[in-house]
Amino acid sequence: MPDLAIHTSGLVKVFGDTRAVDGLDLSVPAGAVYGVLGPNGAGKTTAVRMLATLTRPDGGEATVFGHDVVREADAVRSRVSLTGQYASVDEEMTGAENLVLLARLLGHRKPAARERADQLLDAFGLSEAAGRQAKTYSGGMRRRLDIAASILNTPDLLFLDEPTTGLDPRSRNQVWDIVRIVVAHGTTVLLTTQYLEEADRLAQRIAVIDHGRVIAEGTPGELKSSVGSGSIHVRLRDAATRPDAERVLAESLDTPVYLEADPVALTARITGTGDEAAQAARALAHLAEAGIVVDDFSLGQPSLDEVFLSLTDRPATEEAAA
Amino acid sequence: MSTTTESGTAYVPASEALATVLAPAAKPARPSAWSASMTFGWRAMLKIKHVPEQLFDVTAFPLMMTLLFTYLFGGALAGSPTEYLQFLLPGIMVTSVVMITMYTGLEVNKDIDKGVFDRFRTLPIWRPSTMVGYLLGDLLRYTIASTVILLVGLVMGFRPQGGLAGVLVGILLLLVFSFAFSWVWTMFGLLMRSEKAVMGVSMLVLFPLTFLSNVYVDPSTMPGWLQVFVNANPISHLVSAVRSLMGGTTDTGEIIWVLVASAAFIAIFGSLTMRLYNRK
Numbered sequence A: 001m002p003d004l005a006i007h008t009s010g011l012v013k014v015f016g017d018t019r020a021v022d023g024l025d026l027s028v029p030a031g032a033v034y035g036v037l038g039p040n041g042a043g044k045t046t047a048v049r050m051l052a053t054l055t056r057p058d059g060g061e062a063t064v065f066g067h068d069v070v071r072e073a074d075a076v077r078s079r080v081s082l083t084g085q086y087a088s089v090d091e092e093m094t095g096a097e098n099l100v101l102l103a104r105l106l107g108h109r110k111p112a113a114r115e116r117a118d119q120l121l122d123a124f125g126l127s128e129a130a131g132r133q134a135k136t137y138s139g140g141m142r143r144r145l146d147i148a149a150s151i152l153n154t155p156d157l158l159f160l161d162e163p164t165t166g167l168d169p170r171s172r173n174q175v176w177d178i179v180r181i182v183v184a185h186g187t188t189v190l191l192t193t194q195y196l197e198e199a200d201r202l203a204q205r206i207a208v209i210d211h212g213r214v215i216a217e218g219t220p221g222e223l224k225s226s227v228g229s230g231s232i233h234v235r236l237r238d239a240a241t242r243p244d245a246e247r248v249l250a251e252s253l254d255t256p257v258y259l260e261a262d263p264v265a266l267t268a269r270i271t272g273t274g275d276e277a278a279q280a281a282r283a284l285a286h287l288a289e290a291g292i293v294v295d296d297f298s299l300g301q302p303s304l305d306e307v308f309l310s311l312t313d314r315p316a317t318e319e320a321a322a
Numbered sequence B: 001m002s003t004t005t006e007s008g009t010a011y012v013p014a015s016e017a018l019a020t021v022l023a024p025a026a027k028p029a030r031p032s033a034w035s036a037s038m039t040f041g042w043r044a045m046l047k048i049k050h051v052p053e054q055l056f057d058v059t060a061f062p063l064m065m066t067l068l069f070t071y072l073f074g075g076a077l078a079g080s081p082t083e084y085l086q087f088l089l090p091g092i093m094v095t096s097v098v099m100i101t102m103y104t105g106l107e108v109n110k111d112i113d114k115g116v117f118d119r120f121r122t123l124p125i126w127r128p129s130t131m132v133g134y135l136l137g138d139l140l141r142y143t144i145a146s147t148v149i150l151l152v153g154l155v156m157g158f159r160p161q162g163g164l165a166g167v168l169v170g171i172l173l174l175l176v177f178s179f180a181f182s183w184v185w186t187m188f189g190l191l192m193r194s195e196k197a198v199m200g201v202s203m204l205v206l207f208p209l210t211f212l213s214n215v216y217v218d219p220s221t222m223p224g225w226l227q228v229f230v231n232a233n234p235i236s237h238l239v240s241a242v243r244s245l246m247g248g249t250t251d252t253g254e255i256i257w258v259l260v261a262s263a264a265f266i267a268i269f270g271s272l273t274m275r276l277y278n279r280k
Helices: A044-051 A073-077 A095-105 A110-123 A139-150 A169-184 A196-202 A220-227 A239-253 A276-289 A304-312 B015-022 B033-050 B052-078 B081-100 B102-112 B115-121 B129-156 B163-191 B195-211 B224-232 B234-246 B252-279
Strands: A004-015 A018-029 A033-037 A059-064 A080-083 A157-161 A188-193 A205-210 A213-218 A230-236 A257-259 A265-270 A294-300
Touching (some): A004 A044, A018 A033, A018 A213, A033 A044, A044 A059, A044 A188, A095 A139, A169 B015, A196 A220, A220 A304, A230 A239, A230 A276, B081 B102, B081 B129, B081 B163, B163 B195
Parallel strands (some): A157 A188
Antiparallel strands (some): A004 A018, A205 A213
16 A cells, blocks of 8 residues: 555535535545546535645545644645645745745745745746746746745645646646656645546546545546547538438447537547447448548547536536536 | 747746756755744835835825824814924824724735735744734834824924934834734734725724824813723823823823733734634
8 A cells, every 4th residue: 555645534614505525535645646637616626725724624534644634734734835726926026036935934044045946937937037026927927936836845745726727738738747747756746627638647546526525536547438438529511411420420339429519510429448449430431321421520538528427427517507 | 830929938847957946955944933924024025115106005194194183173272283283293193003004904805815825824834924924014114104294293393302212112102002903904804805894894993993082182171971982992092102202201001001902902813813814
């Protein structure tokens, strides 16, 4: 049994009538990226806030490296750091001032704090912007400053709460690269995300949570094969052939077919655990046999929505269901 | 792809550079309560440096108060503005500075919802240091306000009998009380949902406290029931103490009263503030 970075059992947090976290059981091994995947409002942020000692649990137990998050909060605080959903930087201060402030608060003396801040600014490509107020930074730069602040003292456990939400693709890739390097140096990362792709690329294990509890847990591979490996997106030449195409695909793949907003497009899940490309090819052949002209097709990963649909028989977002 | 307009900002995370900063160096010992508080005080100073306009309220407001009340009431109440000023100035200084203390609450309230507060709260530091830092920054504002009023007063004809020493000790006592009293506002800053709500409560507390006191007139001219409130009002005691120091007739009893009240404010509202801060 490897060392556990985080262990929770029956963790509960109630806000008024809402049970934001409702009996959460997690075991996060040390030394890897652990993904917590779920839609908005699933309780991800609340769970992270309890583990980072920001919010008191209303029930259950949670330990971080064996320290209770309530009774031994200071011991927990000395080993973790948090990059919140909203950048945890002081916007009125410059990038350099933000890092010096934090270095001082972590116990570095003035010259050492300056030196540490300079190193970090350099490593995160922020040297040129060091003297500018953080509010002038782009989203990606702000996020980098935020992560730089979080690893200032090389924490044993880093919480990243939706670190790429709202970032452009390039900034998102930068964050992913940084996370990989940080983990390679021995820091455990708990990453929350709404994107299966992100969890898939970074995490060794994933917990899918919904309504404050874990509804599935495993490696990305296990999770995906439980859902089906992906989906096939098809674009037809003629919108009039879509009803036929829908029927053919449903028969060939034996799964529900989704009609997209675009009148010539439709998507079907591939649920088999075997060779999904072969199944997709067979389905396309069936379309051709039925005389339906396909302009374009692609194979996609299962989206979070599809994972959810398969695990809960309802879409990830309540709005989407309405 | 070939015509990217961004000028060399394409940052690529480099393993080597990140490896240097991630190398597990010995972690320094956690900072002392004093050091953490001073660091937060430094943060407050930086904020003033970046947004100097915020000093407007600690300079213009006291200036206005002093001029307005001296010339408005001076002739009627004491025969001449200069005569009245000798009585009024310590009181108007107390009023102005105590009024300014409410900005602490606004500042706390404005910050609390930002992510940076979460970061502070996950640090292994002495918990009250974040709040003490605000108050250290505010002490600078109180000092500026007191100085402005003193200088304007001197120009207008204020001649304190207590001399320089009396004036300085008087201001020091005012700063001690204001630091203690500000914990009321840190509490409200954490308690209230919006800046506007904090502002509303501040006015509700500050107006009676400063006007129903001995700042503007001698309480013996007031009806008996009002005298009861005025004489129990901490602001009255503070004004008496500061007046006595600046007037060269040091009233040790009042000074001790103010110091005890200050300690009580810190004990009560300081602990309430920290309870709320830990619950937030």
